[in-house]
Amino acid sequence: MATQTHMHGRIGESIKRKEDGRFIRGKGNYLDDIELPGMLHMAILRSPHAHARIKSVDTAAASGMPGVIAVVTGELMAQHKLAWMPTLSYDTQAVLATDKVRFQGQEVAAVIADTKYQAEDARDAIVVEYDVLPAVTSPQQAKEAGATLIRDDKENQKDNHIYHWEAGDQATTQAAFAKADKVVRLHTFYPRCHPAPLETCGCIADVNGATGKATVYMTSQAPHAIRTVFALVTGLPEQNIRVISPDIGGGFGNKVPVYPGYVVATAASLLIGRPVKWVEDRSENLISTGFARDFHMTGDLALDKNGKMLALRVHLDSDNGAFFADAQPTKFKAGLFHIVTGSYDIPTAHVTADGYYTNKAPGGVAYRCSFRVTEASYLIERLVSNAAIELGMDQAELRMKNFIQPEQFPYRSATGWVYDSGDYPKAMNVALEQLGYAELRKDVGARRQKGEVTGIGVASFTEVVGAGHGADFDILGLRMFDSAELRVHPTGKALLRMGTKSQGQGHETTFAQIVTEELGIPAADVAVEEGDTDTAPYGLGTYASRSTPVAGAATAMVARKLREKARTIAAHLLEAAEEDLEWDTGRFYVKGSPDKAKTIQEIAFAAYTNVPEGMEAGLEGVHYYDPPNMTYPFGTYAVVVDVDKGTGQVKVRRVVAVDDCGVRINPMIVEGQIHGGLAEGYGIAFMQLITFDAEGNCIGSNFMDYLLPTAWETPQFELGETVTPSPHHPLGAKGVGESPTVGSPAAYVNAVIDALSPYGVTNIDMPVTSDKVWAALRAAGVTE
Template sequence: MAVETAEATEAARQAMGGIGVSLARKEDARFIHGQGHYVDDVVLPGMLHMVIVRSPHAHARIKGIDSTAAMAIPGVVAVVTGELLAQHKLAWMPTLSGDTQAVLATDKVRFQGQEVACVIAETKYIAEDAAALVSVDYEPLQAITSPQQAIAPGAIVIRDEKEGQTDNKIYHWEAGDKDATDAAFARAAKVVSLETFYPRCHPAPLETCGCVADLDPVTGNATIYMTSQAPHAHRTLFAIVAGLPEEKIRIISPDLGGGFGNKVPIYPGYVVATAASLLIGRPVKWIEDRTDNLISTGFARDYYMDGSVAIDENGKFIGLRVNLLSDNGAFFADAQPSKFKAGLFHIVTGSYDIPAAHIVANGAYTNKAPGGVAYRCSFRVTEASYFIERLVESAAVELGQDPVTIRLNNFIQPEAFPYQSASGFEYDSGDYPRAMQVALDMLGYDELRKEQAEKRAKGELMGIGVASFTEVVGAGKGKDYDIAGLRMFDSAELRVHPTGKAILKLGVKSQGQGHETTFAQIVAEELGIPASDVEVREGDTDNTPFGLGTYASRSTPVGGAATAMVSRKLRDKGKLIAAHLFEADVADIEFARGKYNVKGSPDNVKTIQDIAFAAYTNLPDGLEAGLEGVTYYDPPNMTYPFGTYLVVVDIDKGTGQVKVRRVVAVDDCGVRINPMIVEGQIHGGLTEGFAIAFMELITFDDEGNCIGSNFMDYLIPTAWETPRFELGQTVTPSPHHPIGAKGIGESATVGSPAAFVNAVIDALSHLGITNIDMPLTSDKVWAALRSKGVTE
């Protein structure tokens, strides 16, 4: 009987689809059937097409633009230039980091691919033909292609249009305590240093950016279909940038084919298409091609980092110093909370109890594309995690310690949470040694170390990489974290209809993360309405509550919390109705799994569906009708997911090729709402982490020509080269999140690059090779081997 009861309970749990159930994704049916609806699927009557004319030069003065030949092609409606925009005060726009960015260049071009003019025509073919005929007279200037070059004395000033800007420096920012850190270094028994570069890469969502701007000249309504991870924030920014009345603006972000941070900023194309639609009175579609996307939109990383860890005589870390120099491109357009110039990079103490830390960050303009975005990470936590995990690897090598031992000796201990870090974060919860142990057991670490020793004796190269990352995700709280002044809360509106079916509307926006399923499961858990009966809506600013959007792993920590809280509000209102139906006192009403009963009478229940029907048909006197609510949730703190990743590699001495043999990833993201979706997120993140470690690179030649401007050169992995992943988990709930969840979308991108690189360095460190900068391409590994005289 007991077994049957357990089975019945499990069956009920699965049918409800609450927390912990690997429910099949509700959105997948339409994607698998090719029925997704993306911006480029939007076709409106009278719609025109826009193509951007881009600069071939990285740095050049514009002496003139001649669009006569382009305008002469039948079907060309307009050629928009910066000069025209300037008449409407739209030639420049504010960035998310408090700088300005050219919408269309008027004085100079400052990176290759910069927007110079826009051709608007009846068809895309005509627009492309005409764009080739727009003649721009350039006077080339010297291009600055590195931040070191940019800040050197006498460097040509890129932002000479900015009043008071006499060099290429953008910001200077510090965190931590310099004096305490200096004192720690003064008493250190050992100091280990690392200088490394996290190169520029690109989120490269398969769907590029684009929009269809439809401004009705009669009503003044502006409907903008747009590839946006943050439609509400974008609506407000449109109102501010373009001076449009906010109540007339409707941003619709339909299905998105990936975002990874790339769809957080506002790009010139959106602004010009909107302005053109306003001026012409017809809808205007603009869709980037692959090269447009790779050379001009939000890139990631491009951080030069050097630093040291001070270690005492017992092998304990006692201080950390990090200097970073960031390459921000031609405009400081990083998408990040406004108070933080280098995002959340100061989380760089990572998983370690380091009592003193000092971080110095400087930013520089270069002749490269602007818009440093967090490519599947929370505002530069990726760079921070990479640096500390690489530095700890260096420390292990220099001290002659096992990389696991050195970590176990220095982890923040489980009983130390909530933990106040030296750089100002309060870590909510964690158990780092446990995650490490689970990973070691899964891998069979000790056996592999034996194999490595045997191989090394035969001259074969094998390495085991360790990384134990800690993330910081889920911003705000709103008081400390804002985007362009908008506080980083988020929202959920829940409406339960009379038949007990519900619509949940969110301020966040899925780009493939499975929100339609995960958030329905939170409602199922909290309110007892089966997840299959909860329809999740996002992306339309007219029909969803204001929120800051989806990035920085904030949907579950913030939007998910809002969903739980609004469900609880309705649950409480349900108690009032239940008390009325039972003719009992509210204080005596109990609720569990969608059922209300009077204390002591567990078998006489009213379901949430009964209550919903009563909310519209049979209410107690004085109670408002309906069962709906809205919650704006401002988190009291961020969440701190963590984990340990272990990677095993074999290296071909003759070619320098690295073969990833195994990847073990143990993640702790707190409570897992849909374990299958969580694992999918980890798989995706590991794939991108692998790609960043070995393949993905946006680089430039000395003239500032972008190398990596299409998928022949910008390498994203296929299933063929992606390694197999072995996943494990621990669960340490967040103490401040309503359901204990922490966010998982980005952990693997944040944590895994260091594990991959550490594995390669582990294979080579006995030869005296201590660092190779990503991507670890075969030629770089070969060159490192050759420098030590190793050859086939």
């Protein structure tokens, strides 16, 4: 056979997203679209105080209000041993407060009523008496001598310290610093922000009193893990728990944790015997669910006089809120932060981290990020740019000089990571060329002569995604493999089920394309299903850019298994020896006789009608993929900004983003992911902030105060790519969803600092708002 069959939807084709038809037509099925017969509604009463002792909870008035079925308090939950629950980081978290409230917005009581309106009215009628306590709102306050003890519920907890964690080598790092010509220090605060998915969190718990089956519809990025956690928390047998994640309107890490509302709704359904729906409103989502970042970081970079990096030393204080509920692999207390040596060949490094309780919402999640890699990338990329300024070197040149070189891969970093593949100089060169860096530098010089404030920022990030190898990566002991089950029907159409859960990433298209590539079934003929724990194979879910590296690999592997069975069937049908068959995507043919062939559709039909003697019928299989290593996407981003001297406003003139995520399965989806992440990166760099006043009141509890970028603010993006396949992934793919949020904040801020560097400015913490820029300009005597 001379020409290959054209197969729609193979790897590398930008086919349209299969799922978009229903979303565009308003036919998606989100949690709040689901109505069950007899369903009740729940509203949660939350603490107005950041820290207070509960004196009394009076539910009498609320209980008597129209439509009210039950009022649930912490005391009632305690009677069922459900007032507290375990977190994903081996701590405990209050489900409904019994002793104290420890952050503003903490769950205190819940009303179950016929309608949501009635539930909210009755919630307002619950009377709670508090004794207000001093609030602790930062790690600095938390570690002060005599600071109020937040976790007095824990027997051995005598202060507000949660953990100390280290990576790298202290002695060799110290020695290297002693010999350095130059040490550059950056102290920076990566402030608290929030993933703020368009759809808030919620659930419908439906416990059938007759069968004992608990069906819980939930906005979860990790339904299987949630099922297991539920089994452990409630004691219900796991086969009687079914978690269904319907269509999900964005997650960004916010929908990984288990929230108190899920537990209360399930307990209420169990006790009342009717389905109970709970859907957060926007403020509830922003003040009480998984936040991100809140790292106070100090980095020291040791260099020789030529700009060669010698060592890196980093300390961070992490603000974890009232309960240590970070969603991250068990072994790593500060997530994967020790990827902080980034793209650079730094011989030695030492990283220390301390976590602290504060009177703020718990649940540090990886907001579009692989477990704190965002904070790490930000620190090193800001530090390197500051080093360039201090050394009087060009920031691109300093990076070039210190990059891990292509021939050094696999590269073992000073903190123990083994980078799989990369070509950092190439990505940098593509970016600089696309930007026209040399010309722009001259232009910046000329503009500055005229008094303009303008600058260029560069960041060359390296990520670590695709968690992860089972021996190193687990959450509550559950190893972080993922799975795919592929079933080919007699007519040659297929059903692919996975342990992951799309929240907008385009899984129904991307993973169908993997089946197309490996098995030759057109993507249009492959249905992809995720999110129902009764039907999908077990997996740890979708976050940390792990779906393509792990479940995508599982999909390739299961398709290959089926292809081998198909070969045997084809040999039987063609009356040829298996070893004489050649695979040409979509068909087997006899070597030398391309016309003697069987298509995968013919083979699938035979699998149910005409299998060789002794072979099991059917064409289906499952694969659980334990990745041998993480994947390491990388890239170089460059940003040009202009600053208004009068108002301090920053205008982003250009953004060039060159990503290398290995092999791209659907380039359009990859580019869409990058656009989205660059927009979020812009938001984080310039707008998004969850902050607190001295009393611990959350500032940023609605979209008037928590500012998300719209199309109006979002700059234009110019994308570029290089392709360095992962050597260990079956398709060479690396994962991409988070690269732009990880890499871009430093590029944006570096551009502002570059613009202000002629005036001696070396740092402005995010979000870089116009008032901060104005203050820096006026302090340097610049005015309009």
